[in-house]
Structure formats: structure tokens, C-alpha cells
Amino acid sequence: MANTSAREPVVLVTGGAGFIGTALSGELLQQGLRTIAVDDLIEQVHPGRARPEALPEAIELVQADVASADTWDRLLEEVEPRIVVVLAAETGTAQSLTESTRHTMTNVVGTSRMLDAFVRHEAMPEHVVVTSSRAVYGEGSWRTPDGQVFNPPPRSHTQLERAEWDHRDASGVPATPIPMDAAHTQPSPSSVYGSTKLAQELILRNWASAFSIPLSVLRLQNVYGPGQSPHNPYTGIVTLFHRLASRGQTLDVYEDGDIGRDFVYIDDVVSALAACIARPPSAEDLRVLDVGTGVVTTILDAARTIAGMYGAPDPVVSGKFRDGDVRYAVADITRTRDELKWEPQWTFAAGSSTLSEWLERGGFLG
Template sequence: MNSEQLSPAVIVTGGAGFIGCALSPGLLERGLPVIAIDSLLEQVHPGQQRPEALPAEVELVHADVTDAAAWDALLQRVRPELVIHLAAETGTGQSLTESTRHAMSNVVGTTTMLDAFVRHDVLPKHVVLTSSRAVYGEGAWTDASGTDFNPPPRSHAQLERGEWDHQGPDGTTAVARPTDAATTRPNPASVYGSTKLTQELILRNWADAFSVPVSVLRLQNVYGPGQSPHNPYTGIVTLFHRLASRGETLDVYEDGLIGRDFVHIDDVVSALHACIERPPAVEENRTLDVGTGTVTTILDAARMIAKTYGAPEPQISGKFRDGDVRHAVADVTRTRADLGWEPRWSFEDGSADLSTWLGKGGFLG
């Protein structure tokens, strides 16, 4: 069948996941069939059941993105107008011990998809990749003299000594700077971050060769209603809520001053829709950051969540996790300008929203 005779569709890889389920209702409003490809990983989807949050109108293809035969079967009947590439293994710590699993899903899954598009001569009009702030690693820092530098990932020995912050070339404690895709040099500190950066590079090389517009959105720490409460590697915010609701004392790593930019799922979905509505020009590859632009320390987040449930005061343990970065916050100035987008949720309001959802679902206590 000629590719022009195929039915046009929106394809969402990892479409049954947290972001995919939240994004799909808006995609359906575009008037094209929406097809979600998802392996329904047991770690995220107990029993590998279709999630209730995925709209019934979305066709779910239960397949791994690395399965070339599954792509062949799909692309024999549909032509992808728009591709939202969400499928990825996301565990920072887990990626250090299951590197092959992360590389297969994130890297080989991407190349398998792209090869299928070429094989069937069905090039999308726009590909959107959700990447991660993990590609930056420690990002850029500034020392007391005003000198900017890019520190290497913190070593295991450094963390064992409790040397949490970076020192500048002059030996003084440095201050982290917000990350901006236009100016911050990627330098991943984890296998996960390395696979996400590889995804970006592969997609950029491919898109340049085939003149396919590409948008890369580097997401900060996403949280909110719909995030799997079953996944032991899920976000720290959901985990803290579940533990605090049982009256447990929250264990805060390092000295509690790890900085994160927690961005609510609604803000991520609105950024994705804005990105779709304002596609880049042909042959243009754009990379933008999605976050709130506001830092919340892990200790402040833990205290806020503990207070919600009347749980004990969080305790700083000095534990650490290899591959974690000290500080992460996005500079979303360009994203605001390019997409006409604005983050709406404060962490306080978003945390309360998540608590309500977890309570209604019976996931607390």
C-alpha cells in the first residue's frame, strides 16, 4: 500500500505511562486516531493491565519499542503524522545496575522506531522527544570569584566523605546555576542520563538527514496525579507522601539541601501541547527546558509533606545515591518565549493535589 493511502495517526510511545495518559485527552481533540505503544512494564503496571487513566478512544498496542515486527505491523496500516516519543526506562539509580535494560529501551528502542519509519517510507511531520534534566549532570556552577565552570559528576569517594557541594577552581564553595539547553553543556552523571542524551543525538542526526522537524523537551522532576504508586523507582514526591501517610519518618539524603525543580504533570502536559501547536520549521531541531524555574530542597519538600499527614519531623541521614546530582533547576525563559507557555503550579499546591489523588485512590496509609 502506498504510504499516502495509509490512515494518518498520532503515535505515542510509552503512551500508557504517567505522561502519556495525561497527554492523550488533548491529543484526541486534534481529530486524528491516537495510538499508544507500550510494553506495560510490570514495575509500573501491575498485572500488565491497561491503565484506567488511558482514554478508551486511544488504541493501545501492547509491544516493546525495540520490537521491529510490532512496528512493521503498525506501519502497514497507519501513517504517523505526529510522534510523541515518551518510552524510556527512567530509574537513575537503577540504571547503574541495569545498564543494558536502559540502553535497550532508550537507545535501541529509538533506533528501531526510526528505522521502521524509513523502512515503510512514513516520515512524521513532527517528532517530539521528552528528554531529561539528567543529561546536564551537575550542570554549570559559579565560584566566589564569579568564575563559571562545569564540574564532573560527584565520585563515590567524594560522596562518602560528605563533600556534597562542588568547589570552584579557587577552592571556594560554588553556587549552581539554572540549566538552559542553549548554554549549559550536557555532562550526564548517570547511565540513565547518558542514554537520554544519546536519544537526543540519534534523533537529531536522523532528523537532519531526513528533514523531519524535531522538538526535544528536557523535563525536570515530574510529579502529580497519575504517577505510578506501585513503582519502587517512582518519583521521590509520591514516595514521601505514601511513607508520611503511614506516620513514618522520612529519610532525607545527604544534608537535605539537594535542590530540585519539581514540575507538576499539568504543566508538563501544557508544555507538550504548546510544543505541538507551535512546531519548529522544517529541518529545525529545537531543545527546550521544562520546569518551574524554582528550587525546592529535598528537606523542604519532606517537611511540607510530613506536615500534611502529621508525620514526624524528617531526619537527615547523610545517605547518598551514586549518580544523583546536587542541584537541578531549569531556566525556562526561552521555553516561555518560544511556546507561549507558563508553568502554573507551585510545589505546595501540587503536593496537595497529589495527596488528594492518592487518598481517593486508596494509596495512602
Template structure:
């Protein structure tokens, strides 16, 4: 097994081989957008299955560093595909870890049952404290029902990855497995990366005895999926004989508000109760959760880590780590 990673300093400050990486895995340090890296790698390797995890992932960061996100996510994907053809190394299957960000705000339902796609919340809405779309309730994402309508540059690049892979694969007879991950968290995640996610950020703040700040009104909805559940889903799509014509939504199946998350984490550390501060981030979606019924049925997979258990396990791991300074 071989892994290609650029060990980006935002995620790997020491730029050294991760200690948790299985010794059986050969690590090649390189940039997925560099054709020379692929030429060197594919001169001696003929992959049967490619699991494409490489991506720039900061939703907010992509608003100001869109070129970097597009270069890695889009050009990195096309460079990989071009190299596979150039070296006649066509795999049987490519699995892409995509994102719930491709949906944007997703579909919302009115009281009469009609469904619409209200799109991105405007700055005027956010500044007035109009957090929800009046008269509508959010629906969980489901790949066969919810239209992808990204509201961030990051989400747009992930959708581009999906479309590029599917178009290429049809021409070369390659199966494509798409997994649209919700908010993944758990032991081993970077604690120095400010774009890692709010679970580890909340945990670090509570551990330091600080009050967790809740954006908007504290009722932002997310689906927090534990890393082991996400990994098992990716492995299933990579190794099992499963339908690959549509994407799989990978989440816990629980819609959790950031208020609920904050309360759980504050309780673990005996920190002050989280406080709503009314702040907001442009481009943030109000609600993101998913319906995993089809995923569990077709993959034979189901999440094993409820949010409370997963969060406690993450906190136990954080307590064993040497933590970088907490900013803010």
C-alpha cells in the same frame, strides 16, 4: 490517536489498559525495540506527529541495568526510525521527552564569576560529607547555555536519543522537538514503581505516619514540575509552530530542596518532622533546576502549579488509592 506501550510491570503491575487512558486512544501493547511490532503497527498507520515518551527511567537502576536502559532508550529509538523509513511513513515532526539528566551536575559558578563543569561527585567526596563543590554555587540548567554532560547511564542514553533523532531528522526533513523534563510528579503516576520519584515516596511515608528521611544534608535541589504543566508543554511542542532547533527546559521554575519538600508533605499529613540521615546515592546530582524564561517566551507556556499546590493535589489523589506495601 494511537499509543504504543509495553505496559512494563514495574509501572503497570496488572498489565491491563490504564483506566485513565482516553477511550479514543487505540492502545497497542508492544516493545519499542521489537522491529516486528513496528512493522505490524506501521502497516496501517501513517503518523503525522510522533511523541516519543518510551524510556527506561531509573537513574540509580541504570547503574546496574545499563543494558536494559540502552536497549529500550537507544535501540528502541533506532528501531522506530528504521521502521518509519522501511514503511515510508515519515512524520512531519517527532517530539522527544528527554530529561534534565542529560546535564549531569551542570555548570557551577565561582565567586569571581567564572563558570566550570566539576562533573560527577566522587564516592570519596560523598563518604566525607562534602556535598557541594567547595567555593562554587550551582547554576540552573538552560539548554542554550548549559552543556550536556550526563553523569548517569540513564542520562547518557537520553542524550543519545536526542543526538540520534536530530541526525536522522536532518536527512529526512523532519522537525524534532526536544523537551528536557525536570522531576515530574502528579496524580496518575505509578505508586508501585520504586523509581517513580521522591514526591510520591515522601507522601506515602508521611501518610503512614513515618519520618521522612532526608539524604545528604537535606539540601539536595530539584525542580518539581506538576504533570499537567509538563503535558501542556509537550502538547505545545507537538502542535504549535515553534522553533525546534534547541531543546526546551520544562520545570516549575522553582528550585526546591528536599528538606522543603519533606516539610510540606509532613505538614499535610501531620507526620513527624523530616530527619537528615546523611545517606547518599552514587550518581545522584547535587542540584538540578532550570531557567524557563526562554521556554515560556517561545512556547507561550508557563507553569500553573506551584509546588505546594501540586503536592497537596497529589496527596489528595494518593488518599483515594489502594496502596501497595511500603518497603523500607
């Protein structure tokens, strides 16, 4: 065992050089503790595997694989994690269908390796915060016209080929989607990515309960904003739409355009994380909260907003689809507001405008 008395307490952030981790770093430095980011700097997100310029110098970066036991053994010989923020994740919904092992290694094995090392080195944190995903809900809950609530299975490839976009009741009448709330919406992932994130949640929940470690799970909706990798082909659709529209290209909108999403700006996610860290739950509590705006934006509306910013042609609804995508994903943030004393500040139009300015400054448009 390590000499625990000789180790320095730190804030430990896995995936700390990524989109959310870099944005969160300024808030973490205000905690007054040494902050270490553990990140593998994968080429898909970080060309040349270079340290992000936006990551403050005061944040120590350990370039290492979270799924390696050696990573944790080396690190925990020197430091004691007081607060752990788990951001490291492979996030591509479509990519997870063809690279499931890669997603499982980072999202599931990476988490279990970390927890095993905490026990092995007697380095138990005071609070663990993990960013999960709305993907754990899959298609979520829907309500029939007569008020019955049901949880549909993932839409099949055959169903999508028939352009049957919405879920229906037993008699074929279209149902209405219900906003996602961790207290009421049953998790039922429709992608490999979502399944790995739910597995990560369950592992953390069982481990934290056994060792009386306070655990906060924040299920994020679609995060976008400055700092999101424009190089990553699996980056969120908002950044992709900006890049295409800035070139005057026609935006291709899938299904019938009415795919519902909750686009939450990066600053609102950071403020939710900061509030969560500042208000840890008790050791007996598992806190699972949803982070979004609570406002539905269809993909077609998002495309029209972005196309209009650049004078690009009107978007075209193509009827194409992507296996594993869900029809509707919007958060009910009532409990998050109450428990964290937090409120999202950014509208989609304002956030999209700021993202455009950042992309232009970086030379990523046109």
C-alpha cells in the same frame, strides 16, 4: 515497501500508557486524529500489565516493545505517523547503574528501531517530539565566587563518602549552581540513565536533520502528580514521601537536605507538550527547551511540606547518598516561555496537595 496511500494518518505516542502519556491523551484527542499508544505495559509500572483506567477508550493501545523491529513493521503497514511523541523510557537513575542494558534497549535501541522503520516504510512524520530529561546535564554548570563558570564532573563515590556535597573551585571555595538552560548548559550525564537520554537526543537530532523532519526536544525536570505509578519502587521521591508520611513514618532526607530540585506538576508538563505540538519548529530547526517551574525546592523543604500535611514527624537529615544523583537541578525556562507561549501554573504546595487527594482516593495512603 508499504502502500502509503492506504495508510491512515495518526498521532503516535510511544510509552503512551505511562504517567505522562495517559495525562497527555486528552490533549491529543483534540487534534482530531486517530491516536495510538505503543506501550509494553511493564510490570514494574503496570501491575498485571493492565491497561490504565485513566487512558481514554478513544486512545488505541498497542501492547508491544518499542525495541522490536516487528512492532514497527506491523504497525506501519497500517498507519502513517503524522505526529510522533516519544515518551517510552526506562527512567530509574539508580536502577540504570545495575540494569544498563535494559535502559539502553528502550531509550536508545527503541528509538533507532522506530526511526529505521519510518524510513523502511516511507512513513516520515511531520513533527517528532521527544521528552528528554534534566539528567542529560549531569551536575550542570557552577559559578565560582570570582565569576568563573565551570562544568564539574559527576561527584564520585569517594567524594560523597566524605560528605563533600557541593562543588568547589580549585582553591576549595564553594561554588554556586546555575539554572539549567539548553542554550548554555553543556550536557554531561552523571548516570547511565542520563547517558541513554542524551544518546537518544543525538540520534534523533542527526536523523531529523538528514531527513528535514521538525524535531522538538523537551528536557523535563522532576515530574510528579496524580497518575504517577505508586507501585514502582523507582517512582519519584514526591510520591514516595507522601506514602511514607501518611503512615506516620519519619522521612529520611539524604545528604545535608539541601539537594536542589525543580518539581514540575504533570498538568504543566502536558500543557508544555500541547503547546510544543501546536507550534512545531521549521524543518531546519532543532528545538531544545527546558520544562520546569524555574523554582528551586530543596529535598528537605519538600519533605517538611509533605510531612506537615499528615502530621508526620519532622524529617531527619541522615547524610546518606545515592550514586549518580546530582546536587542541583533547576530549569531556566525563559526561552520555553517565549517560544511556546507557555507558563507553569502549579506551585509545589498546590500540586502536592492534589497528589495527596489522588493517592487517598486510590487507597495508596496509610
